[in-house]
Amino acid sequence: METVSEWTSFGGDLSVHDHESETLGCTMRFAVFDPPQTSDDPVPVLYYLSGLTCTWANVMEKGGLQRKAAELGVMIVAPDTSPRGKSVADDEAYDLGQGAGFYLTATQDPWASHYRMDQYVMEELPSIIRSNFAADMKRQSIFGHSMGGHGALTLALRNPGHFRSVSAFSPIVAPSQVPWGQKAFKAYLGDDEAAWKAHDACELVKTTQLDTTILIDQGEDDQFLDEQLKPRLFEEACREAGQSLAIRMRPGYDHSYYFISTFMDDHIMHHAKALYG
Known part of the structure; x- marks a missing residue:
């Protein structure tokens, strides 16, 4: 592991x-x-999964998470959204290929050689965090935005008991039913729509x-609310399945980090309560 950049922020x-x-x-x-608390004891870990086209920088530079994470003693880890590099398959469109890993393991060529973001987030990245940071790996939670919200929901549902809490901003909750998800799933997983259900929060929660x-x-x-996100589908699926859900529709807010940063403190407090409970 090579450290590329480092800054002090809110004592952390x-x-x-x-x-x-x-x-x-x-x-x-x-x-x-x-956070500054790691100078005394290991702290719990909260993973943030970003959306289409994003990297670690979007949330760390625009999400406004450091103050509340420092106050509550929560380590936040932000991976990239996909594999990258000259040898990695890509597409000219923003919603497929590099920057658009959809947090799954691809089974179709040319994507299958590199696109295994679910394995990376669940296995390899935590191993690196465990070995290099003062992290309490018995206390982990996850959240994300848009495609990353999809990732947070599906990884939590596919691995019950692994994360103490899960939340999302503007998640893609029914990728099998919307253009972003259908395009990615067909490319990465093929035409068998039964395979798509294993990465669809509305299907998993059933x-x-x-x-x-x-x-x-x-x-x-x-x-993107009506065409790509459709949160009411997940609300209905949770209600039918008996899954506890708090969904808050925010008047006037869009898909941007102006929206995310406004409610970031709420999400960190939501996770801190579970991580320290």
Whole structure:
């Protein structure tokens, strides 16, 4: 692991690192906000998964998370959204290929050689955090935005009991039913729509419920709300399955980090309560 950049922020340490990923077969970059409390004891870990086209930088530079994470003693880890590099398959469109890993393991060529973001987030990245930071790996939670919200929900539902809490900003909750998800799933997983259901939160919650309340914030003026996000589908699926869900529709807010930063403190407090409970 190579440290690329490092800054002091709210008494904690914000650092960016590169490493050679065996899971993805390329160089990966991630960021960690290490709160000041780690000078005394290991602290719990909260993973943030970003959306289409994003990197670690979007949330660390625009999300406004450091103050509350420092106050509550929560380490935040922000990986990239996909494998990257000259040898990694890509597409000219913003919503497929590099920057658009969709937090799954691809089974179709040319994507299958590198696109294993679910394995990376669940296995390799935590191993690196465990070995290099004062992290209490018995206390982990996850959240994300848009495609990353999809990732947070599906990884939590596919691995019940692994995360103490889960939340999302503007998540893609029904990728099998919307253009972003259908395009990615067909490319990465093929035409068998049964395989898509294993990465669709609305489908997963039908058979797996979490022993925690899922928190979702969604802007009512989000430009992707009606075509790509459809949060009411997940609300209905949770209600039918008996999954506890707190979904908050926010008038006037869109899909941007102006929206995310407004409610970031709420999400960190939601996770801190579970992580320190």
